[in-house]
Amino acid sequence: MKPRAGSKALIREINEALVLDVVRTQSPVSRAAITVQTGLSAASVTGITGKLINSGLLVETEIAPSTGGRPARLLELGREGVFAAGVRLSATEAHAVVVDLRGDVVATHSEPLASTEPAEAAAAAARAVRVAADGREPKLIGVGAAVSGVVDQASGLVRHSGAMSWADIAFQELLEEAADHPVIIDSYVNAYTRGLLFDDVFAGREMLIFSVGTSLGAAVVVEGRIQRGFNGSAGGFAHSRAITGPEPARPCHCGAEDCFETRGSLWGMQRELERHGQDRRLDPDGDSALIADAALHLGIGMANIAKVLGPGQVVVGFAPEAALGTFAKQTKDAFVRQYDHANTPPPILDTAIADPVALARGAACSVLAGLFTASPTG
């Protein structure tokens, strides 16, 4: 991604995105208000909104009551102009959603996977999108796909996915051919993060997002952008080393010892049960010591990362199956206790549930995000 030269086209892209973003966040809004917010001239706003209305991205809805002069004709994002699709791929199914320009889900559909073979996965994802899109396919501007594992969005490669047993699969290309739409791929956590960023509640410009489920993941948001690291390798929180106490080390499935995944993930807790000869599922009440230990280590690990990055906000997304009693609350407490950074208050920490629809919707929002932010790097 080397910097792109300035041109009239770039100006237009920047300003259209700027206008769309103002409408998105302040909807409904008058042209006059857009003029103030963007710093553009009123003439430009007339021109830009006119073009956007023509292409269906904006609609004129109501007329505001007058405040002493000509009443404003309010603009909102068009619900029928364009749509984006998102798919969450797991080893067993492709869960697709279609969202309108506001990020609201308008349709969903799930297709089973015959196998985790890349071509089959792409075909199933494409089928799921096609069914969910129904008659709206011509208005689809793109498909976002959330894949479990290490995903390099820039190159379109899934670097590594344990769940799918993939390594260096060019899934973006496969899905683009199968679905006949532009495709953006991303990891589970990053897709989930996209969804959070699209909504106002979790739209901080400096955020850290952790996902807690069978595995662990992290996403980093800096200056409002998701950071992917070199070759998309950011987010490797699972196999950082945990703080060990006097007990013996716990071997991890990755080959190392005492990774956070051996303590803070569902996989890790379940395996501790097995190591003690208990062949049963985790019990939120009976296994409270195990859960407390997991929460403590997660909290400390998260705080260590947070101290280096200094986010204003931290969000922990628990998979539905990881919502175990007070697990979330204990994790939050451990984080706050550990975070004691010279002269800076700890970031706000929120917990949320990361279900399949949230992931698929997040992937769709990745596509929408392109409309609301013009990147000068191309």
Next chain:
Amino acid sequence: MKPRAGSKALIREINEALVLDVVRTQSPVSRAAITVQTGLSAASVTGITGKLINSGLLVETEIAPSTGGRPARLLELGREGVFAAGVRLSATEAHAVVVDLRGDVVATHSEPLASTEPAEAAAAAARAVRVAADGREPKLIGVGAAVSGVVDQASGLVRHSGAMSWADIAFQELLEEAADHPVIIDSYVNAYTRGLLFDDVFAGREMLIFSVGTSLGAAVVVEGRIQRGFNGSAGGFAHSRAITGPEPARPCHCGAEDCFETRGSLWGMQRELERHGQDRRLDPDGDSALIADAALHLGIGMANIAKVLGPGQVVVGFAPEAALGTFAKQTKDAFVRQYDHANTPPPILDTAIADPVALARGAACSVLAGLFTASPTG
């Protein structure tokens, strides 16, 4: 920093910065080569370089031998057009350097500090810059200042500085008034990082930089930009919690226990000596076990951070007094052993020396950097 609207002025800024950056990295270079590198038209390059030559930022130097046609008239960065100053502030002195557009140091001067009182520090820094700048003050485009502690560049506040005993000091404003030039302030590590980024050797787009000396620090480079976090609070590596073994916890001066600073910093090692009743300075040979322990913990802590961020390159800058025997090498080894991330190779790790001149020069490079990168946020 809200997004800025697109305009012709923005285009011009982007393209001038683009041209300057190509000249900086490929100097000497022909207009034709700039055309290819930037993607601009030859006509634009002629116009832009003409203006830059007029203002002294570029100079035509030699004429390249012909390769079959009209010989190229090579362009380089002008050494006399503009200058930038940088100051490294410590509790006892203000060390100033002046650099030319290429980042080469052309003058230095040190002034003692009568006290760490903010106004006195600003006055001393301004004096140091004035003496170092000599007759070049009119051509000075700005002053960069490196201050130890947590620094919020955006607001111009030093949030907290143990060395200076400062809390929430508006040092940017103070120095701007004293020096009568635009000022950019930054932390030690970030200033050091600026210097690294300016040179080609350490100019990766995804980097992690650690500083090891009396204290510990970290800087994060993403997409070629230094990340400062919410309110400039990024970089808090020192007081993340270290991996503890069976030994008793070590209290830290910050109030917590087992911070990395208690093990991996000079302060931590020196204090361990004292705790064992040894009233002497650290000995690279005699205290090899202590140093090995520090290196091990540093390496693990760095790897944990690196896994979340996925940088392509990691640089560890040791303060001159921390260059203890094989300390650097052992830290590097521990890092590589610990870094074992699914399917992605470990980043390249380099070690370097971070001396006062490197910090002051880095601060000056912060000022220069504004010329070579146009930010669409403004």
Next chain:
DNA sequence: TATCTTTTGTCAATGACTAAAGTAAGTATC
């Protein structure tokens, strides 16, 4: 010398923006 190559410069056309003036559609006041 004549021709080819490569680099650099010039000029009219394009188009996105802005300022200024004009139009639209209300409220306030007498």
Next chain:
DNA sequence: GATACTTACTTTAGTCATTGACAAAAGATA
């Protein structure tokens, strides 16, 4: 009800950075 005032939007004319096409410069080559 007529006039003045306000606020919102549109139109017009002009500015300026970029570009494509062409021209000029300057050496290589045959």
